[in-house]
Amino acid sequence: MLPSIMSLWLPILLSAVFVFIASSLVHMLFKWHNSDYLQLPNEDEVRVALRKENPGPGQYVVPYCMDMKAMGSEAMQKKYVEGPLGFIVLRPNGAPKVGPSMISWFLFTGVVALFAGYIARVTLLPGTHYLTVFRVVGSAAFMAYGLGGVPEAIWMGRPWKVVIKSTADALIYALLTAGTFGWLWPK
Numbered sequence: 001m002l003p004s005i006m007s008l009w010l011p012i013l014l015s016a017v018f019v020f021i022a023s024s025l026v027h028m029l030f031k032w033h034n035s036d037y038l039q040l041p042n043e044d045e046v047r048v049a050l051r052k053e054n055p056g057p058g059q060y061v062v063p064y065c066m067d068m069k070a071m072g073s074e075a076m077q078k079k080y081v082e083g084p085l086g087f088i089v090l091r092p093n094g095a096p097k098v099g100p101s102m103i104s105w106f107l108f109t110g111v112v113a114l115f116a117g118y119i120a121r122v123t124l125l126p127g128t129h130y131l132t133v134f135r136v137v138g139s140a141a142f143m144a145y146g147l148g149g150v151p152e153a154i155w156m157g158r159p160w161k162v163v164i165k166s167t168a169d170a171l172i173y174a175l176l177t178a179g180t181f182g183w184l185w186p187k
Contacts, residue, residue: 007186008117015180016109019173026169036162060088087156116140126186133185138178146170
């Protein structure tokens, strides 16, 4: 008989806690993502220009093109050649509020653990060997944590170096999730 998802509440919760702690260490202690972002050489001028028009929070593209047909126009082609090409994400003004982001991140780690646990629950029986649970849960968790950056590199120009570092984080998080489920899998 398959275990119920409720029987997996402890590995779901603990793996979310372990991933949250690991990500905090990666970002606040080791700080290996600090070099992921570059400063514009004319940051103050860009900020003044953006403030002047006061665009609201959202995701923007430069140059903006409404559809594929317009992309082929001479005017758009000129903008592409002149550059720059980029994506800009603007958030509400004010000091960044880390608390809500931390809560959202923790909830996300719990959702990843829940889905990884669900996949294991519908495929594995109680008493399944640790390594088998580890493989199933680890694969599911890695897909959730690690593969999202690849489309961003392909379509939005996110630097591959940044994606590779984030994928390494994902491997750490997936291993923690897999180990927790393997350890606490129902007997």
